[in-house]
Amino acid sequence: MILAPGTQAAFRVSLPGVRSVIASRKGRRAPARPTGDWQRRWRLKAAEWQVLLSDPETQVRYHSKVHRRGHGECWFWLGAISDTGHGKLRAGTRTTAEGRPDTRVVASHVYGYQLSRGPLRPDADGKLPVIRHRCDESSCHNPSHWLTGTIKDNADDYTTRAGGLGSPLSDRRGPAGRARAIRDAILQALAEGTDVEHGITRAAEAGIPAVQDPLFVTDSSSAGMG
Ligand SMILES: [Zn+2]
Numbered sequence: 001m002i003l004a005p006g007t008q009a010a011f012r013v014s015l016p017g018v019r020s021v022i023a024s025r026k027g028r029r030a031p032a033r034p035t036g037d038w039q040r041r042w043r044l045k046a047a048e049w050q051v052l053l054s055d056p057e058t059q060v061r062y063h064s065k066v067h068r069r070g071h072g073e074c075w076f077w078l079g080a081i082s083d084t085g086h087g088k089l090r091a092g093t094r095t096t097a098e099g100r101p102d103t104r105v106v107a108s109h110v111y112g113y114q115l116s117r118g119p120l121r122p123d124a125d126g127k128l129p130v131i132r133h134r135c136d137e138s139s140c141h142n143p144s145h146w147l148t149g150t151i152k153d154n155a156d157d158y159t160t161r162a163g164g165l166g167s168p169l170s171d172r173r174g175p176a177g178r179a180r181a182i183r184d185a186i187l188q189a190l191a192e193g194t195d196v197e198h199g200i201t202r203a204a205e206a207g208i209p210a211v212q213d214p215l216f217v218t219d220s221s222s223a224g225m226g
Helices: 018-023 046-053 056-064 108-117 151-161 174-192 196-205
Strands: 087-091 104-107 130-133 146-149
Touching (some): 046 056, 046 108, 056 087, 056 108, 104 108, 108 146, 130 151, 146 151, 174 196
Antiparallel strands (some): 087 104, 130 146
């Protein structure tokens, strides 16, 4: 498969400018959206992606880390979670097995997107698209919840939906804290044989401000005094 040059810049989730926009919204504290050098580490050349995407053992490993649920539900990542709440997949092999690619850590949703839809291709402007989550769950791996867009699209998603009642983006724990809590709840329920869906619901709701919080009136005159 031939890919255009430049496809190595395969993963970007930084949201320039978003932090300042959110911070200006009075009374709202934006969830942490850390950015870091780990994203750069995960940028691979198209040929490198191809090797990892066609490695059967990496494919098996990927699928083993995805907690599949109903068609329209979020499929959460059960492996390591990055500081931005995205899954991390160890691809390749640490050994020197013949015919196997060397190990490296990649963004699991970028791997999964390309596994299900084919390689990412640059847009008309030569830039690779960003993978967005319709569901705003950064660790979700349901392919039907993924769509591509520009960095601006991704930023617009965030500014439009962060702070919305019940939105994953309003989670007080930030995307990484939320993703890890949900992952841990699933793993615990599986280990103990308890209700996984109940565990997911509890873990997901634990960081969401109560519905009544935004309606809370601080004016003492309305507090029923006298
Ligand atoms: Zn989802």
